[in-house]
Amino acid sequence: MRIIPFIVGICVASAASGADFDTHFSDSTLRLDYILGGDASGSHISLQKQSKSPCWAGRRHNMDKLPYTGNGQVTVVSKATGDTLYRNSYSTLYQEWLSTDEAKTTPRAMQHTVMVPLPKEPATICVSLLDNRHNTIAGMSHLYRPDDELVAIGNNSRTLPHKWLHKGGDSRQAIDVAILAEGYTPAEMDSFYVHAQTAVYEILSYEPFKTHADNFNFVAVASPSADSGVSVPRINDWKNTAFSSHFSTFYSDRYLTTGNVFAINDALAGIPFEHIIILANTPEYGGGGIYNSYTLTAARHPMFRPVVVHEFGHSFGGLADEYFYIGDVMEDSYPADVEPWEPNITTLKDFDSKWKHLLKDGTPVPTPATEAGKWGTGVYEGGGYSFKGVFRPADECRMRNNTYPTFCEACTAALNRLIDFYTKKEQP
Numbered sequence: 001m002r003i004i005p006f007i008v009g010i011c012v013a014s015a016a017s018g019a020d021f022d023t024h025f026s027d028s029t030l031r032l033d034y035i036l037g038g039d040a041s042g043s044h045i046s047l048q049k050q051s052k053s054p055c056w057a058g059r060r061h062n063m064d065k066l067p068y069t070g071n072g073q074v075t076v077v078s079k080a081t082g083d084t085l086y087r088n089s090y091s092t093l094y095q096e097w098l099s100t101d102e103a104k105t106t107p108r109a110m111q112h113t114v115m116v117p118l119p120k121e122p123a124t125i126c127v128s129l130l131d132n133r134h135n136t137i138a139g140m141s142h143l144y145r146p147d148d149e150l151v152a153i154g155n156n157s158r159t160l161p162h163k164w165l166h167k168g169g170d171s172r173q174a175i176d177v178a179i180l181a182e183g184y185t186p187a188e189m190d191s192f193y194v195h196a197q198t199a200v201y202e203i204l205s206y207e208p209f210k211t212h213a214d215n216f217n218f219v220a221v222a223s224p225s226a227d228s229g230v231s232v233p234r235i236n237d238w239k240n241t242a243f244s245s246h247f248s249t250f251y252s253d254r255y256l257t258t259g260n261v262f263a264i265n266d267a268l269a270g271i272p273f274e275h276i277i278i279l280a281n282t283p284e285y286g287g288g289g290i291y292n293s294y295t296l297t298a299a300r301h302p303m304f305r306p307v308v309v310h311e312f313g314h315s316f317g318g319l320a321d322e323y324f325y326i327g328d329v330m331e332d333s334y335p336a337d338v339e340p341w342e343p344n345i346t347t348l349k350d351f352d353s354k355w356k357h358l359l360k361d362g363t364p365v366p367t368p369a370t371e372a373g374k375w376g377t378g379v380y381e382g383g384g385y386s387f388k389g390v391f392r393p394a395d396e397c398r399m400r401n402n403t404y405p406t407f408c409e410a411c412t413a414a415l416n417r418l419i420d421f422y423t424k425k426e427q428p
């Protein structure tokens with residue numbers, strides 16, 4: 001993949017400036033809509049629209065720190081001082097597409113939305129995409145000016161009907177998760193609320209979410225669709241739905257996603273949210289979860305309960321898949337000489353930064369799977385779609401197997417650290 005040079009001089013500002021929320025930001029959100037475009041030979045990012053709306057639901061501390069490296073980052077830098085005021089990371093469906101055969105021949109464009117707190121002062125906003133070696137493959141920056149009359153005011157007067165299914169605390173402190181309806185007609189919304197309640201119940205039944213239930217809010221938003229169900233291209237069944245989601249993403253039958261990121265964020269106007277779960281009204285098996293983007297999962301399949309927790313592990317927790325199958329198309333996701341940023345897999349390039357502190361004395365590295373009963377948390381070969389060279393922390397985990405009832409010890413520890421990052425001022 002060709003690496004496009006990314007001029008970051010104005011964006012990599014001072015080290016931790018301890019940016020104070022109230023000094024630099026209004027209690028409002030700046031929504032940034034981008035178009036990601038390109039192909040396997042190169043990518044670019046274009047600004048599509050800026051809009052602002054009342055209330056900032058995200059964190060008000062650790063402002064200049066990243067939760068994880070992610071597959072892309074946004075950085076808000078003070079124009080006056082060069083201080084880093086806010087950072088966040090994410091992954092995108094576009095980057096997954098870049099590894100497909102189609103990307104070798106056909107340039108495409110996809111939507112990408114980032115929410116940042118509304119700066120009180122002129123600020124440079126930098127967005128980037130990284131490859132699986134953590135190199136920048138695309139980046140751009142643009143100036144936000146508080147007096148820019150073309151920064152639109154979000155249409156919060158058209159807030160969709162919604163219900164709080166779990167309220168752990170005020171949205172300014174708690175982690176706000178919005179659950180959207182996809183493929184539910186207005187007449188089917190009672191069924192959507194039941195499915196949404198099931199998702200909330202299931203997520204909060206898992207540790208560490210159970211212990212941290214007071215740190216989470218879940219709101220279900222009744223986004224209506226004209227048709228019932230979602231599109232299944234394999235059987236030539238296409239529907240008119242709120243977010244135009246469909247199975248067979250990248251020709252993989254059970255991969256259910258949507259590229260309509262702007263419509264998702266439009267549907268959330270007026271609702272405080274940081275993380276998104278979309279429930280698809282279908283009995284087909286499938287789903288997907290993209291870090292700090294969204295979870296999309298089939299709500300009427302018998303495996304709905306474990307799958308929604310697994311996908312939330314991706315979209316909220318930044319956790320990697322711990323499974324690996326023969327002939328997996330994603331086999332080359334993690335180069336052997338680069339430590340992945342995901343907290344629950346390792347290439348042993350920098351294992352000290354992962355779950356080494358959780359190993360019992362004497363645990364062999366790698367740990368033979370036949371000795372999983374003896375050691376518990378270990379370093380088991382196979383994970384992140386690869387049989388070789390990628391290692392996972394446990395033989396079984398919610399991130400590997402739909403029938404296993406818990407997250408492994410390393411996933412649990414990582415989720416705990418992330419919840420603390422979002423909700424506690426003092427980092428352990």
Ligand SMILES: [Zn+2]
Binds near residue numbers: 322344393397398410
């Ligand atoms: Zn795990």
